[in-house]
Amino acid sequence: MCVPGTLETVRAQIEAEEPPDVDVDVPRLSRRTALLAGAATALGTAIPGRALAGSAGRSGMRLADLTHVFSEDFPLFPGAPPTSRTTAVTVQADGFYAQQWTLSEHACTHMDAPAHFVAGGRTTPQLRLSELVAPVVVIDIARRAAGDPDTVVTPNDLRAFERRYGRIPRNAVVCMHSGWQARIGSTESYRNADAQQVMHFPGFGKAAVEWLLTRRSIRGIGVDTLSLDPGNSKTFDSHVTVLKANRYGIENLRGLKAIPARGATIYLGLIPWRGGSGGPCRAFAAW
Amino acid sequence: MCVPGTLETVRAQIEAEEPPDVDVDVPRLSRRTALLAGAATALGTAIPGRALAGSAGRSGMRLADLTHVFSEDFPLFPGAPPTSRTTAVTVQADGFYAQQWTLSEHACTHMDAPAHFVAGGRTTPQLRLSELVAPVVVIDIARRAAGDPDTVVTPNDLRAFERRYGRIPRNAVVCMHSGWQARIGSTESYRNADAQQVMHFPGFGKAAVEWLLTRRSIRGIGVDTLSLDPGNSKTFDSHVTVLKANRYGIENLRGLKAIPARGATIYLGLIPWRGGSGGPCRAFAAW
Numbered sequence: 414m415c416v417p418g419t420l421e422t423v424r425a426q427i428e429a430e431e432p433p434d435v436d437v438d439v440p441r442l443s444r445r446t447a448l449l450a451g452a453a454t455a456l457g458t459a460i461p462g463r464a465l466a467g468s469a470g471r472s473g474m475r476l477a478d479l480t481h482v483f484s485e486d487f488p489l490f491p492g493a494p495p496t497s498r499t500t501a502v503t504v505q506a507d508g509f510y511a512q513q514w515t516l517s518e519h520a521c522t523h524m525d526a527p528a529h530f531v532a533g534g535r536t537t538p539q540l541r542l543s544e545l546v547a548p549v550v551v552i553d554i555a556r557r558a559a560g561d562p563d564t565v566v567t568p569n570d571l572r573a574f575e576r577r578y579g580r581i582p583r584n585a586v587v588c589m590h591s592g593w594q595a596r597i598g599s600t601e602s603y604r605n606a607d608a609q610q611v612m613h614f615p616g617f618g619k620a621a622v623e624w625l626l627t628r629r630s631i632r633g634i635g636v637d638t639l640s641l642d643p644g645n646s647k648t649f650d651s652h653v654t655v656l657k658a659n660r661y662g663i664e665n666l667r668g669l670k671a672i673p674a675r676g677a678t679i680y681l682g683l684i685p686w687r688g689g690s691g692g693p694c695r696a697f698a699a700w
Numbered sequence: 701m702c703v704p705g706t707l708e709t710v711r712a713q714i715e716a717e718e719p720p721d722v723d724v725d726v727p728r729l730s731r732r733t734a735l736l737a738g739a740a741t742a743l744g745t746a747i748p749g750r751a752l753a754g755s756a757g758r759s760g761m762r763l764a765d766l767t768h769v770f771s772e773d774f775p776l777f778p779g780a781p782p783t784s785r786t787t788a789v790t791v792q793a794d795g796f797y798a799q800q801w802t803l804s805e806h807a808c809t810h811m812d813a814p815a816h817f818v819a820g821g822r823t824t825p826q827l828r829l830s831e832l833v834a835p836v837v838v839i840d841i842a843r844r845a846a847g848d849p850d851t852v853v854t855p856n857d858l859r860a861f862e863r864r865y866g867r868i869p870r871n872a873v874v875c876m877h878s879g880w881q882a883r884i885g886s887t888e889s890y891r892n893a894d895a896q897q898v899m900h901f902p903g904f905g906k907a908a909v910e911w912l913l914t915r916r917s918i919r920g921i922g923v924d925t926l927s928l929d930p931g932n933s934k935t936f937d938s939h940v941t942v943l944k945a946n947r948y949g950i951e952n953l954r955g956l957k958a959i960p961a962r963g964a965t966i967y968l969g970l971i972p973w974r975g976g977s978g979g980p981c982r983a984f985a986a987w
Contacts, residue, residue, distance in 0.1 A: 476829040484974040494788055494800050498974070501781055501804065504819040509936075510977045511816065513781050515802045517788065529798065532791040542763040542984055649796075682969010682982035687771040687785070690797045695969035695982065697829055 477671045479635075479679070479696040480522040481597065487665075488600035490639050491610075493517045518692040524683050525641065525662040529690040530652050535659065537689030544661070547632045548582040549679035549698055550574070551669045555592035558615045562605055564591075565618035565643050571625065578675040581629045586679050588635035590669040591615040597667070605644060612644030619650035626658050635663035635679075635696075663696060672698045764958045766922075766966070766983035767809040768884065774952075775887035777926050778897075780804045805979040811970050812928065812949040816977040817939050822946065824976030831948075834919045835869040836966035836985055837861070838956045842879035845902040849892055851878075852905035852930050858912065865962040868916045873966050875922035877956035878902040884954070892931065899931030906937035913945050922950035922966075922983075950983060959985045 481487060485496045494517045501513045519525070527534030552574055557564045566589050575581060593614055596602040605613045617634055625631045634641060634655055641662040642651045655662055663681065682695035768774060772783045781804045788800045806812070814821030839861055844851045853876050862868060880901055883889040892900045904921055912918045921928060921942055928949040929938045942949055950968065969982035 474833075476833065478829050478972075480972055482825045482972045482974050483976075493798075504817065509817050509939075510819075511780075511805050512973070512975060512977060513802065513804050514973070515800065517800050518798050530791065530796050532797075538769045542765050545984075546761075546763065546986070652796075680967055680969065682967065682971075682984075684969075684971065684980050684982055685767055685769045686799070686801070687769050688799060689770075690799060693971050695971055697832075697969075699833070 475700055477668050477677075477698045479666045479668050479672075479698055480694070481665055481667050483516075483521045483693060486600075487521045488597065488603040488639065489517070489520060491604070491606075491612075493519055496520045516693070518686060518690050519664070521693055522665045522667070522696060523663070523692055524681065524694045525652065525656060525664065525691040526689060527656045527659050527661065528688075530649070530656045534656060536686075537683055537692055538685040538687065540661065540683065544632055545681040545683055547679055547681075548585040548675075549588060549635075549672070549677050550578070550581050550585055550675045551588050551590050551672060553590045553670075553674070554615060555590055555670075558591040558593070562613040562615060563643055563645055564615050566616070566621045567618050568620050568624045571621055574674070581625070581631070581675075583630050584632050585629065586633050586635055586663070586681075587625055587629075587631055588663075588666060588669050589615065589617060589637065591637055592670075593638045594667045594669075603639065612639075614638045614640075614644040616643035616646065617641055617651040617655075618643075619654055622651045622654045626655070626660070631660065633661040633663065635666050635669075637666045637669055638664070640664060661691070663694065666696060668698075673700055676700055762987055764955050764964075764985045766953045766955050766959075766985055767981070768952055768954050770803075770808045770980060773887075774808045775884065775890040775926065776804070776807060778891070778893075778899075780806055783807045803980070805973060805977050806951070808980055809952045809954070809983060810950070810979055811968065811981045812939065812943060812951065812978040813976060814943045814946050814948065815975075817936070817943045821943060823973075824970055824979055825972040825974065827948065827970065831919055832968040832970055834966055834968075835872040835962075836875060836922075836959070836964050837865070837868050837872055837962045838875050838877050838959060840877045840957070840961070841902060842877055842957075845878040845880070849900040849902060850930055850932055851902050853903070853908045854905050855907050855911045858908055861961070868912070868918070868962075870917050871919050872916065873920050873922055873950070873968075874912055874916075874918055875950075875953060875956050876902065876904060876924065878924055879957075880925045881954045881956075890926065899926075901925045901927075901931040903930035903933065904928055904938040905930075906941055909938045909941045913942070913947070918947065920948040920950065922953050922956075924953045924956055925951070927951060948978070950981065953983060955985075960987055963987055 485498050497515045498512050501511045502509060504510045526537050526540060528536045552566055552570050554564060554566060554570060581587060616636060616638060642649050677698040677700035679696060679698050684692055686692040772785050784802045785799050788798045789796060791797045813824050813827060815823045839853055839857050841851060841853060841857060868874060902925060903923060909921060929936050964985040964987035966983060966985050971979055973979040
């Protein structure tokens with residue numbers, strides 16, 4: 414039970430602290446660079462960061478944050494050890510300021526590495542950098558999820574996506590946008606458990622994960638919910654399927670509605686936690 | 701004191717666990733994409749990730765990891781709370797595996813945000829994504845540091861760099877490569893403290909930081925040591941100078957020798973720690 418208004422206050426605090434969804438550099442391309450970018454677009458080749466590495470310094474590149482603020486009151490999967498933070502030193506008393514954190518590897522926006530469900534599977538430092546930079550596509554099931562929280566991503570959703578946007582690229586990260594981000598300010602609403610403590614939120618269906626692995630050779634899957642599987646899963650089939658295939662999952666993403674359904678690149682700034690079963694990760698997209 | 705051989709064993713373990721310095725995708729560009737990339741190079745426009753976002757899926761992009769494995773025995777600045785990890789659940793006993801961590805925001809490869817030294821300064825979630833993707837340059841003082849651990853980066857080093865490689869771009873992250881990474885397996889060697897507990901390792905001199913801020917409008921500075929300032933600093937002038945300018949620092953980088961002195965882009969996957977004075981961060985470079 415909460416004092417009335419508490420959830421709303423916490424939600425407003427979290428939302429106020431979130432960085433903006435999209436961060437656009439002011440375009441300042443030379444005529445030659447602009448022509449080049451136009452040519453690239455005409456060829457269907459996206460060029461994230463095209464001018465950043467050179468002396469131009471700025472470009473028309475768009476960046477979108479896919480990561481929630483890492484906080485002690487972020488909703489956790491039931492049973493996960495709580496997140497906590499303490500102030501270790503302050504500018505006033507010590508001359509500088511720092512916090513100390515205690516956290517589960519599966520708190521906030523984070524990755525599930527193969528070792529999370531596979532004994533002897535790869536841990537976070539064993540994922541190669543080239544696995545952490547990938548084409549990203551977004552499967553939007555938000556409308557269906559609004560009416561049915563137990564809905565899952567199906568092969569039909571993937572075929573419908575490809576009819577509209579083109580083939581899912583090889584080595585892509587395929588993300589589910591379910592609209593669940595709107596519930597993030599309340600653990601109760603984000604978990605959406607019934608009287609029997611069975612949770613109800615959307616996820617990937619096993620058939621869709623198998624389709625993506627075998628037909629599109631993906632890098633991994635991502636969700637804007639607490640779990641790759643739907644909340645009512647007892648067998649974690651999508652977890653097991655993607656992690657046994659030596660690929661990864663990303664949970665508690667945000668901002669998926671702000672990026673193109675196809676054509677952006679995802680950057681996964683995964684801390685290489687020693688022996689990590691996964692762990693907190695800064696995810697963002699560029700296009 | 702250690703059992704003889706302990707330091708060597710720990711060093712070998714850390715090194716064995718580090719991901720490779722450079723991770724190169726096999727070039728597999730279409731003729732049109734290759735022509736486009738050639739045109740871009742001719743125009744002096746680097747294109748990191750140029751083919752990754754499109755359907756090509758792979759490119760000749762090079763990625764270099766600048767991040768050490770996050771571990772409980774990584775050398776800390778004296779006084780920082782220790783890092784620890786515990787196994788929370790295992791695949792054998794619980795069906796899935798996860799660890800729990802306790803950490804200082806200033807452990808392993810991490811960022812110092814303005815709030816670290818400036819009361820009311822920006823915390824990690826307040827840094828914009830476009831500040832975390834930037835041109836990177838590497839000032840190599842390794843030869844001098846091998847003979848004099850108290851040496852610092854000076855304006856002369858920056859001028860010599862520009863004569864050889866061209867002007868430091870606006871909004872760049874300027875990194876010191878001192879060769880200190882070779883000492884990472886031993887806290888004693890990495891801190892290099894004398895009998896009076898004064899540490900001796902290289903850093904940025906205040907004059908170089910002022911030069912970079914006022915003449916080149918940089919985003920931040922990075923080092924392959926425990927501190928932006930040299931180890932023997934009592935006043936933390938380089939910290940204060942860069943953080944009061946509302947820019948950031950990155951400490952304990954690795955792999956700086958593996959990237960071009962100029963022309964790469966740095967990606968800083970900073971976890972948006974709530975209220976963070978900075979914090980662990982996955983740094984990598986692409987070119």
